[in-house]
Amino acid sequence: MRIIKEAEERKNEILDVAERLFGSKGFDNTSTNDILNEIGIARGTLYYHFKSKEEILDAMIDRMMKRLIEKAREIVSQKDVPVLQRLTMMMLSLHVSEGNFNQEILEQVHKPQNALMHQKMQERLLAGITPLITALIREGIAQGICQTDYPEEAVEMTFLYVNVAFDDLMEQSEEEKQKKIAAFIYHLERILQMKEGSMKEAIMPLFHKQRMPGSASHPYVK
Amino acid sequence: MRIIKEAEERKNEILDVAERLFGSKGFDNTSTNDILNEIGIARGTLYYHFKSKEEILDAMIDRMMKRLIEKAREIVSQKDVPVLQRLTMMMLSLHVSEGNFNQEILEQVHKPQNALMHQKMQERLLAGITPLITALIREGIAQGICQTDYPEEAVEMTFLYVNVAFDDLMEQSEEEKQKKIAAFIYHLERILQMKEGSMKEAIMPLFHKQRMPGSASHPYVK
DNA sequence: ATAAAATAAACCGACTGTCAGTCTGAAAGG
DNA sequence: CCTTTCAGACTGACAGTCGGTTTATTTTAT
Numbered sequence: 001m002r003i004i005k006e007a008e009e010r011k012n013e014i015l016d017v018a019e020r021l022f023g024s025k026g027f028d029n030t031s032t033n034d035i036l037n038e039i040g041i042a043r044g045t046l047y048y049h050f051k052s053k054e055e056i057l058d059a060m061i062d063r064m065m066k067r068l069i070e071k072a073r074e075i076v077s078q079k080d081v082p083v084l085q086r087l088t089m090m091m092l093s094l095h096v097s098e099g100n101f102n103q104e105i106l107e108q109v110h111k112p113q114n115a116l117m118h119q120k121m122q123e124r125l126l127a128g129i130t131p132l133i134t135a136l137i138r139e140g141i142a143q144g145i146c147q148t149d150y151p152e153e154a155v156e157m158t159f160l161y162v163n164v165a166f167d168d169l170m171e172q173s174e175e176e177k178q179k180k181i182a183a184f185i186y187h188l189e190r191i192l193q194m195k196e197g198s199m200k201e202a203i204m205p206l207f208h209k210q211r212m213p214g215s216a217s218h219p220y221v222k
Numbered sequence: 223m224r225i226i227k228e229a230e231e232r233k234n235e236i237l238d239v240a241e242r243l244f245g246s247k248g249f250d251n252t253s254t255n256d257i258l259n260e261i262g263i264a265r266g267t268l269y270y271h272f273k274s275k276e277e278i279l280d281a282m283i284d285r286m287m288k289r290l291i292e293k294a295r296e297i298v299s300q301k302d303v304p305v306l307q308r309l310t311m312m313m314l315s316l317h318v319s320e321g322n323f324n325q326e327i328l329e330q331v332h333k334p335q336n337a338l339m340h341q342k343m344q345e346r347l348l349a350g351i352t353p354l355i356t357a358l359i360r361e362g363i364a365q366g367i368c369q370t371d372y373p374e375e376a377v378e379m380t381f382l383y384v385n386v387a388f389d390d391l392m393e394q395s396e397e398e399k400q401k402k403i404a405a406f407i408y409h410l411e412r413i414l415q416m417k418e419g420s421m422k423e424a425i426m427p428l429f430h431k432q433r434m435p436g437s438a439s440h441p442y443v444k
Numbered sequence: 445a446t447a448a449a450a451t452a453a454a455c456c457g458a459c460t461g462t463c464a465g466t467c468t469g470a471a472a473g474g
Numbered sequence: 475c476c477t478t479t480c481a482g483a484c485t486g487a488c489a490g491t492c493g494g495t496t497t498a499t500t501t502t503a504t
Contacts, residue, residue: 010478031463042480043465049478051462091310115337153405157383164382183375226454226497261490264456266492271454275489 015060026114027057061120062213068094069128070150078134083140084194084202090133091162107117122163130155138194146192152193158184186195233271235261237282248336249279283342290316291350298354305362306416306424312355313384316347332389342384352377360413368414376413380406 013173017038020028032053036046050056069196109118133155140146148154161184185199227235239260243252254275258268272278297311331340355377362368370376384406393401407421 032465033463043482044467045479047465051465112338113343115341117333119334119337119340148409150401150405150408154409155401156387157379157406157409160386161379161382164386165378179372182376183372184379186372187376187379187413189371190415191409193412224455224496229454232454254490255488265458265490267455272457273490300478 002026010045011039011059014046014049014056015063015103018060019064020054022057022060022117023108028113028116051120057117060119061124063134065121065124065128068125069132072129072132076136083136083143083145084199085205087133087136087140088199088203090129090136094129094163096112118167125163126156126159130159133159140192144193145198148192158188158191224247229271232263232267233281236268236271236278237285240278240282241286243283244339245280245330248330248333249339250335257427258311261411279339279342282337283346285344287343287350290347291354294351294354298358304366304424305358305365307427309358309362310425316351316385317388318346334342340389345375347385348378348381352381355381368416370414380413381409 014035017035018030021034021038025034032043032046035056036043050059071093072090075086075093078086081089091126108114108165109121130152134152137146137148137151137155141148141151165180165184169180172180185203189199225438236257239257240252243256243260247256255266256269258265272281293315296314297308300308303347329342330336352374356374359368359370359373360375363370363373370371387402387406391402394402407425410416411418411421
């Protein structure tokens with residue numbers, strides 16, 4: 001029995017499976033056979049739609065990052081929410097959004113074997129999100145909440161740090177985590193020359209109820 | 223013809239070649255055959271000394287980082303040199319030391335295909351160097367030159383940024399580079415709450431002669 | 445002491461299994 | 475007729491294994 005689908009539809013089907021398999025087993029440990037067996041298509045079909053395994057990875061990451069960046073864009077555009085809260089929401093959205101899917105993939109992604117995937121994702125994310133956060137910071141500067149001569153670089157610096165240092169945060173003890181977060185806020189306030197404690201004050205409203213890790217929703221985040 | 227060597231000697235021979243080949247072609251694009259052909263040993267010999275290709279990579283990085291960290295340790299221990307100059311030297315040593323070897327490997331290392339190598343090196347480097355720089359910062363704090371409640375995290379943040387952002391600095395235009403560096407110093411001064419411009423003043427003495435990129439020696443660096 | 449025997453260390457290279465990617469040619473859908 | 479799919483055999487490259495060999499060192503026997 002032969003099922004014909006539109007190219008786009010089939011591609012997405014492939015990407016869905018790839019996303020699940022790469023996410024659960026990693027890129028190197030997923031063979032192209034795994035993918036095409038799971039879907040039930042022939043080898044030729046896979047290579048009709050993608051010209052290499054790496055192209056599948058790239059397309060998958062592309063699709064994924066587009067989703068994330070779209071969410072981020074929505075957050076930034078909520079002009080009625082205070083700047084600093086939107087900033088916090090941005091940070092959070094990258095680590096808890098999409099149900100617990102990102103959780104699962106993040107656990108995979110920072111294993112050494114998935115370095116390629118990790119780097120590609122980080123590159124994309126950085127390129128896509130930096131301008132958005134930068135815009136946010138400029139808003140903050142305009143409002144006199146913060147100040148820096150190099151908003152773009154300030155964002156790069158902090159965002160990069162969040163992504164690398166907080167990636168393997170899960171392996172740390174609870175107090176270690178708290179310290180890392182506190183230190184980050186502390187230094188973020190310095191970089192952006194904010195009133196001491198103003199960042200913490202912005203974060204608190206988002207946590208007024210205790211949250212189970214990685215699940216329940218924030219008041220603003222989707 | 224059969225040449226028998228002591229294990230250590232042979233291992234180092236293998237690592238030498240691996241270092242050169244991984245450095246010039248990347249990890250994935252270097253086959254185990256490339257390595258053993260170049261040395262003129264058999265397949266079995268290679269696997270007698272190392273149990274996998276990845277173990278070769280790990281050992282190579284280990285050896286490399288030990289050298290780097292040793293140099294860094296020497297720099298830190300030069301108590302007669304002002305703290306901020308030593309700090310600068312640390313940063314520089316990681317990007318220009320060892321002749322122009324690092325240059326070559328750094329160019330390779332930040333290509334997407336070498337993500338694994340890059341990540342492993344960064345992890346090692348971060349773990350090895352952070353404590354050294356942190357000690358330096360504590361000296362600075364004791365001298366009243368800078369101040370932070372979280373020296374360790376401040377170091378992690380800045381050092382991580384240097385490594386990631388300055389890795390692909392070579393591809394940027396000259397003015398882009400200058401801006402990035404200026405921004406970094408600007409924010410570093412803020413993070414460590416230093417007198418504005420004090421970092422720049424510390425850097426200048428190291429550059430009193432114009433230097434050819436990546437070659438001639440600094441007054442203090444080795 | 446010294447030759448022979450045993451042990452260990454280093455080495456060899458053919459072989460295996462896996463996997464990404466190619467190719468051909470036919471058939472179904474629209 | 476043109477896009478999509480099928481089937482799957484094939485290639486070439488590669489990491490890793492294995493049984494066996496050579497060289498060096500130590501032990502034992504004489």
